[in-house]
Amino acid sequence: MSKLRIMVFPTAKSTAPVANHSGLTGCPWHDVKAMLRQVDLRPTRQRMALGWLLFGKGDRHLTSEMLYEEATRAKVPVSLATIYNTLHQFTEVGLLRQVAVDGSKAYFDTNVSAHHHFFVEGADELLDIPGADVIVGKTPTAPEGYEIARVDVVVRLRKKS
Numbered sequence: 001m002s003k004l005r006i007m008v009f010p011t012a013k014s015t016a017p018v019a020n021h022s023g024l025t026g027c028p029w030h031d032v033k034a035m036l037r038q039v040d041l042r043p044t045r046q047r048m049a050l051g052w053l054l055f056g057k058g059d060r061h062l063t064s065e066m067l068y069e070e071a072t073r074a075k076v077p078v079s080l081a082t083i084y085n086t087l088h089q090f091t092e093v094g095l096l097r098q099v100a101v102d103g104s105k106a107y108f109d110t111n112v113s114a115h116h117h118f119f120v121e122g123a124d125e126l127l128d129i130p131g132a133d134v135i136v137g138k139t140p141t142a143p144e145g146y147e148i149a150r151v152d153v154v155v156r157l158r159k160k161s
Contacts, residue, residue: 031055039093049076050086054096059111061099061126067108099126101154116153129155 032051036043053070054062062070064083071078087108090096097109101119107126109117116134118127134153142148 035095039095041089041093046076046078046082047086047089049074050078050083051090051095054090054108055110059109059128061107061109061117063105063107099152099154101126114150116155119154119156121156121158129153 029048029052032048032055033043035055036047036051041047050067050071053067053074053076054060064080064087067087068078068080068083071083087096087098091098091108094112095110097112099107099109099117101107101117105124109126111128113131115131116129118129119125120127134155136151136153139148139151
């Protein structure tokens with residue numbers, strides 16, 4: 001009998017506005033520029049290039065290392081430190097959602113809607129769970145001075161033996 005480990009992560013609340021992806025034109029370069037301006041981020045060359053890589057392929061999950069590899073293959077001259085900074089800036093303003101799968105690995109999700117994830121162990125792959133497929137029971141009471149911003153459920157999967 002296999003066990004599913006469900007981990008609930010209350011996450012920090014961002015005070016930044018959540019990006020609204022309405023009004024996009026379908027042109028990834030133009031849409032990235034519009035998204036950045038909407039959240040008051042200057043559309044620098046590096047932000048534009050990384051935004052194009054992130055958002056030009058639909059909803060997806062990437063680690064900073066995965067994005068760095070894509071940028072390298074696309075001949076985008078950017079350091080891993082810039083990738084980290086940009087991913088965190090995009091998360092701070094609501095363009096991305098950070099999903100922690102363990103203490104050492106974080107994924108960045110281009111789908112910022114409320115949903116949960118499957119994590120495929122061994123393949124290090126994150127998959128969306130449709131919103132209605134997970135029901136979270138009673139959440140804990142937040143400590144004094146805090147409120148629960150979001151609950152992330154990560155269901156870990158492995159191949160049957």
